[in-house]
Amino acid sequence: MKVLFLGTPEFAVPTLSELIAFPETEVVGVVCQPDRPAGRGNKVHVPPVKEVALKHDIPVFQPVKLAKEPDVVAEMRKLEPDLIVMVAFGQILKKEVLEIPKRGVMNLHGSLLPKWRGAAPINWSIMNGDTVTGITTMFTDLGVDTGPMLLKAQVPLTDEMTSVELARSLSTVGAKLVIETIEKMLDGTLVAQPQEDSQHTYAPILSKEMGVIDWHWDAIKIHNRVRGLQPWPGTVATHNGSPLKIWSTKVQPGDHGQKEVGTILLEGNHLLVSCGEEGAQRLELLEVQPANKKRMAAQAWANGVHLKSGQECFV
Numbered sequence: 001m002k003v004l005f006l007g008t009p010e011f012a013v014p015t016l017s018e019l020i021a022f023p024e025t026e027v028v029g030v031v032c033q034p035d036r037p038a039g040r041g042n043k044v045h046v047p048p049v050k051e052v053a054l055k056h057d058i059p060v061f062q063p064v065k066l067a068k069e070p071d072v073v074a075e076m077r078k079l080e081p082d083l084i085v086m087v088a089f090g091q092i093l094k095k096e097v098l099e100i101p102k103r104g105v106m107n108l109h110g111s112l113l114p115k116w117r118g119a120a121p122i123n124w125s126i127m128n129g130d131t132v133t134g135i136t137t138m139f140t141d142l143g144v145d146t147g148p149m150l151l152k153a154q155v156p157l158t159d160e161m162t163s164v165e166l167a168r169s170l171s172t173v174g175a176k177l178v179i180e181t182i183e184k185m186l187d188g189t190l191v192a193q194p195q196e197d198s199q200h201t202y203a204p205i206l207s208k209e210m211g212v213i214d215w216h217w218d219a220i221k222i223h224n225r226v227r228g229l230q231p232w233p234g235t236v237a238t239h240n241g242s243p244l245k246i247w248s249t250k251v252q253p254g255d256h257g258q259k260e261v262g263t264i265l266l267e268g269n270h271l272l273v274s275c276g277e278e279g280a281q282r283l284e285l286l287e288v289q290p291a292n293k294k295r296m297a298a299q300a301w302a303n304g305v306h307l308k309s310g311q312e313c314f315v
Contacts, residue, residue: 001025001186004081004101008033010048011167012087014175015108019085020056022179024186027058028079031072033090034062067094076100083185085178086140093140105140106181108174110167111203112136112152114195117145118203122170123163125203126228129220131157133166135174137181139192148192151181159251162227208233215262215273215314219251219281237273237314239264239305244314247295248287256282259310264302266309271298273314 003025005016019025030053038045053060061076063069077100084105086093098105111121112134118124125133134154141147153173157166184190211233213222226235226249235246252272259265259274265282266272272282285298 001082001103001182002028002080004029004031004076004079004084005049005053005087006031006084006089006093007049007087008047008090009088011110011171012089013048013052014171015085015087015178016049016052018175018179020052020058022182025182027053027056028081029059029061029076031061031063031066031076031089034064063091066091066097073097073100083182087174087178092144095142098140098142103185106150106178107138107140107145107147108178109136109138109145110170110174112154113138113145113149114197114200116203117200119205121203122167123203123206123228124201125157126161126163126166127224129224133157133170135170135177137174137177146195146197148194150190150192151177151184153177159223160227162230164230206233211235213237213246213314215275215279216277217275219275219283222275222283223249223251237262239312239314243291244301245289245295246285246287247289248285250284250286252282252284255280260313262313262315263310264307264312264314266302266307269299271302271307 001024003019005019005027007016019027030049032047032049035044035046037043050060061072063072066072073096081101083103084101086105087108093105109121111125113136116124132154134152136152137150139147155169155173181190211229213235226246229235236243237246257280259279261274261279263274263279271285273285275281275283287295288298288301289295290301
């Protein structure tokens with residue numbers, strides 16, 4: 001089976017690697033986002049899937065916007081793929097692309113559809129406090145993650161798992177699921193199941209504003225937001241007019257007595273913040289990052305700024 005692969009980030013690499021190794025598939029091309037500058041030095045970074053493709057002498061196409069580059073679409077058509085496999089490609093496909101492969105376009109989506117359709121399912125499942133999530137293979141149609149479902153695999157979510165850790169787990173599980181889906185497609189046992197639209201939830205694209213902590217939120221909500229918004233946009237609090245990025249937290253259960261919301265408390269080696277509507281909940285900060293500095297233990301930051309317990313607040 002001739003497969004054209006559409007994907008860009010590290011999340012897509014395990015699936016591409018499995019497709020290259022699978023004896024029943026021939027990856028005839030890879031389509032990914034363009035090389036882009038990133039990091040402090042603004043150094044140009046090559047998409048991870050491109051690196052894999054070039055190592056295996058697979059043609060690579062990098063349209064800025066596939067919908068506006070008919071020449072790239074024409075080259076994709078010339079490859080005559082039987083199937084397009086899409087994993088975190090980052091662009092919406094138009095009808096002319098969906099109609100290229102004989103067997104359709106299979107997408108690997110990071111949730112148990114129809115829950116968390118949209119651009120950021122992994123992040124929203126954590127921010128929502130889900131205890132179980134998973135991954136789904138599906139046929140892509142003109143809607144946003146609305147196509148028929150093929151196979152699913154569940155993955156448990158712990159209270160401490162971050163979106164980075166969950167993405168790593170789902171990418172590995174998903175790669176195996178794609179191969180299993182293709183095996184069933186080839187032996188004629190694959191059955192597509194329509195989604196129940198009434199059961200869907202939506203996972204919109206992330207924004208920087210989502211990372212601003214409101215200490216009136218419950219401790220669990222803040223903790224889930226910290227876990228779910230990694231690595232970008234991250235969560236930020238303000239102390240004495242300076243931003244402080246919050247990387248890791250722990251919920252201290254129970255009612256601790258009312259305090260002004262956002263009050264910083266030192267209890268032994270623990271750095272706590274009062275939160276919740278009445279300031280009676282406590283969230284422990286474990287790892288933080290001041291502006292223009294490296295990540296560090298919260299206690300080290302508190303020592304460095306000579307924090308006075310109970311006399312200072314985050315805003």
